[in-house]
Amino acid sequence: MKVIRHLLIVILILLQGFYYISAAYSDSPNININPTNRNNDLHYSVSIVGNSENLKWMVLRKWYYKNSDSTLVFSRASNQKPVLNLYKMTDFKFINEDHLLAFGNGNAEYYDLKSMSLKKYENVIQTSTLKMNGEHMLYAILQKDGHLLICTKDSKIIYQLDGIHSFQAIDNNGFIANQYTSGQSNLIKITPSDLKTIYTTEKKVESVVFSSDKQYILIRTRSTTSDLDAVNLKTNHLSKIRVSAIIRDFDEIEISAISKESYLIQTRKKILPDRTSPEIWYGNESNIKSIYKGKLNKIFFIWDADNNRLEKLESTPDEVFVAFNNSNYLLKYDPNLRHNYTEQIPTVQLKLYSISTKKEIILSTCTGINYKSPEIIYNSEGRYIMGSDDHKYWNLWDLKTMSTIKINRENLKTPFFTPDNQHIYFDSKEGLCRYDITLKKLSSLEAVENSLETKILNGDADRQFNEYYFAMHTINPNKPLLIRNYDFYNNEVNYDVLIKGKIKHIIPITKNRITDFVWNPSLDQYIYLEENHNFPTSLFIQTRKEEKKKIFQSNPNDHLASTLKSEIIRYKNSTGRDLQGTLYYPAYFNSEKKYPMVVKIYQIQRYKTNEYMVSGNASYVAFDKRALLESGYFVFEPDIAYGNEGTGYGALNCVNTAMDSIQGNKNINFSKVALIGHSHGGYSTNFIATHSNRFATYISGAGNSDIVRSYFSYNRNFNSPFYFQFESGQYQMPPFSENKDLYFKNNPIHYVENVDVPILLWAGKKDENIFWEQVQEFYIGLKRNSKDVIALFYPDVGHDLGRETWQKEDMHRRSMEWLNYFLKDKTDVEWIKRQMSKSKF
Incomplete structure (x- = not known):
């Protein structure tokens, strides 16, 4: 009887949902229920995770505490009810305006959203889409067995390949597929009209790296040397790069365009800490983390692709070179030089390296304004560089005249160069500003409220992949500029579009929280999430000419929030x-x-x-x-x-x-x-x-x-x-x-x-x-x-x-x-x- 009674007690406890987990020590037998457990599956947050280019369709993910498997697809005409409920999908790509490719959990689903027809694919490990001349033309499905399907937007299969390990889409160029079959490796270029093998070897391909301009691919094969093969993706011309004459081994490689046929190649080798001897901490050590994490030995080369010449750049293992659209110069810095750790990320000494003379000059010390790390912004031609040496003011370097100007106004945030290189636009804590490079004059744009913190949302940023923020920033003032204005004092925000010097209000000043703001290419339609402490997150769509429309409100049963x-x-x-x-x-x-x-x-x-x-x-x-x-x-x-x-x-x-x-x-x-x-x-x-x-x-x-x-x-x-x-x-x-x-x-x-x-x-x-x-x-x-x-x-x-x-x-x-x-x-x-x-x- 005692055993039965104990079993009944245990069953009762389990049925009532009680739980207990000890922390620092074991409690006495006291069972507690989480007082808010009833809400764990009731309230959820949401985020926009996909949209078609012209915002006809949008995808929303629901985030519960331990579950983010549910995604909802809405149309522009939706009113709370989604057109699709998707489960365990993590990646969403729209093909043109009415087709959706969803991928997750080993499955892919391709929807024609007009007819609501569905094509399913199983055992999937990778998906992608391909744009040609601005239009999505194809999508690709790679399955676990190495079977690659290339399909049109109407889901018709035009190519099937086996033995594929991976592939990558290069817009306006094609898919590049890495195939290994019958003891041979092939790289295959796939376009809507053609399928061509552009590289073949009897060695297994270990890595394929694309240049920053997508003109070349560097191929590393499993061999006894560190040599590389390079293929021109436009001409399919093959070059052999004899890296082994300079370096024996490396773990990673990166290639950045300097000019049309000149490239900066970086190799990196991870050097692990020595665990067989004592750690030595020097008082002049500027890279203490290497004691724990090890070091990356970096070697840089300039590769003349036309003549297939490789030249090693002289540097220490810590020094970094950066290409920045300038055919004459590279930027150079040591991220650890003289780092005394009074700042988390050091101020670096920025140098200008002449490719022809191999000499270098010190430009300035460099830190950040928008970031705690060094920050460099340059224009499309690489003539102008901007940076700060004091966290306050921007410096402008003109590499043609070798002159420097300090722009003496605080609170200027992110600079954007105009295509004609005549002006620099700044968002700032005091409205939108424009700097005339020729006249060396900064002025505020009168159309924009200058008492608010302003951020340009649709500027173009092409960032380098280094540890700091080095990027090309451009903006076209002849096209609409999308601006976010923030009032710190009142914690209010509004969104505007600046068109030909005139402001068009999109979202009027509001105390509500606006997130996930997305716009179409012509900047006349917008979707976003809006919320506050007293109403659940909602999805809205808005046009430049019409009032906002609510597409969906999360947590519709949360009636308490409004009170x-x-x-x-x-x-x-x-x-x-x-x-x-x-x-x-x-x-x-x-x-x-x-x-x-x-x-x-x-x-x-x-x-x-x-x-x-x-x-x-x-x-x-x-x-x-x-x-x-x-x-x-x-x-x-x-x-x-x-x-x-x-x-x-x-x-x-x-x-x-x-x-x-x-x-x-x-x-x-x-x-x-x-x-x-x-x-x-x-x-x-x-x-x-x-x-x-x-x-x-x-x-x-x-x-x-x-x-x-x-x-x-x-x-x-x-x-x-x-x-x-x-x-x-x-x-x-x-x-x-x-x-x-x-x-x-x-x-x-x-x-x-x-x-x-x-x-x-x-x-x-x-x-x-x-x-x-x-x-x-x-x-x-x-x-x-x-x-x-x-x-x-x-x-x-x-x-x-x-x-x-x-x-x-x-x-x-x-x-x-x-x-x-x-x-x-x-x-x-x-x-x-x-x-x-x-x-x-």
Whole structure:
């Protein structure tokens, strides 16, 4: 009877959906249900993952917590109902306007969306489409057995090939298929009208690399030498490149066009760290990460394709050459030279290398404006180069006259050259600007609002594939320019089109969040997603002449969202900077009641104000804003910005000022307020916990507790000494040696004895961003001072506990239980009671 009774109890527990997973230690037998588990499959987010060129059709993916298998296809005429529901498809390609090729999970489906006819293909490993003269002509299906099908847009098979390992589509050129059959390797060029073998060898082809201009392919075969074969894709001419005379072996190769028949070839060889001898850390080492990751030895060549001549460029293994549409020069830099790690990514010394004289001159030091890494923008002819040496101002180099001009205006963001090379357009934090290269004059375009942060969306960017941002940027002002305007102060956005100097408003100023903005080639039709905290993400289509039309609204059963209320709270930090916080009201708010509140901190958080809230485990780690609102909490997310007082005191002052600004709200129970933060927010939470008496409890995850130790640590997530994060990153502090007292004053562990309310700490034990022992040390300091603390250390996960892990789910549950325990007096939670009972372990 006892056995039967125990079995019945187990079955009952399983049927009720209860679960329990232990964290740092095994709990006593207490079964808990996730209080928001009912929502895990109810709410989902969406994204646009495909569209036809003229936006007649669009594909939307639904993202649940552990399921993103569902995609919906809509027509321009749809009204909530999709024309297709696809399952386990991950890639979508439209062929002309009315045909869709979907691929995923080993299957491909080809739809004629007009007739809704379907062609299915099984055991598929690769799909692609081919454009010829601007029109999609063919699609290709490669199956696991090496069978390649080439089909017309009407799904008629025109070619079938066996023994295919891989293929690639080169628009306006054809498919290039890599075939191995009967002991012979072939490269086959496939066009709508022809199928031709352009390369044959008895050796197996190991890699096929296309030049940046798609003029040549470099072929490496399995052989005893490192020689390469090159095929001209227009003439099918074969050249033998005798690399083996210069280099014996390499792992990777890249080829970039310098001019019509001149190419820059780069080979890379991975050198692994020596694990048989001690690590040697030199004081003058500028590439410390190589101790852990190894090095890439790079060798560069100039290949004269016309005469098949190969010339090795003299350089160190770290130096990099970059082609930039200039037949006379290359750019050259060493990414590690004199790197002292005060910045995560170093400022590099940019050189100009003369191809003819083999001499080089120093142009300037180079850093970024839009990125923390060095940034170089050049025009289509390679005459003009733009870069910055100070993170503030753009420099313009004219390589014809060898002159340099500094454009003396801050807040200019991304430059775009006009085709005639007479002007440079800038988006900026102060509207749209144009620089006259001849007159050396910068002016604002009057048609564009100059008080808003402006971004050009349809400029052309052809980026180099190196570790930094080197790219050709062009824009044609005679065609419509699509512009996004952002008002930081009010967190508002609008979209405009600039046509012949006149503005046409597309999306008027809105507080809603606009994402996945897509346009057709003529810029007169647009699709996008729109959402806010109080309405689910919706898909809209809009034309230049008509009002927007809703195609689809996600989460149609989420009727509660429209009732959710928020309020913007404005305040200033110690330097007088305007900040804001978002105060979210509890669901089913009753003005006659008082509610507890959760304050979540990081840095600037206003960007989250208009996000649709998905609850359950899909929410932010250890912080489920939607579930908190539904459980009867206020949620407050204040901005934090720092002054000269240091990071910790800066956060404390901002939080205090923000809290002071809502003291008049009579519905908040200020005796039941929690503070919660993760990562940098975890550090701020730790510091505030040692300096404040405003909160009833704290939850701090993966945050620093000893910033002096952190400053002098090596961060394996960034592969860098971590002091860069303090001097030029989030902490915004001076060097430690210049103001040690500031570090001591802003160090949470120095004041750990001042924490006077219960605190929950957590970390992943594989965290390589903030070392998990920082959390452990704060726990030990609290324990030494007999404070109420519980620390959760999760195995096998890192900084954010992973996306779909039991660790994240467990932390989600425990954070809700912790808040309910201390803010709602729901104290029947054994794992918390074990600490709060004050009994010895």
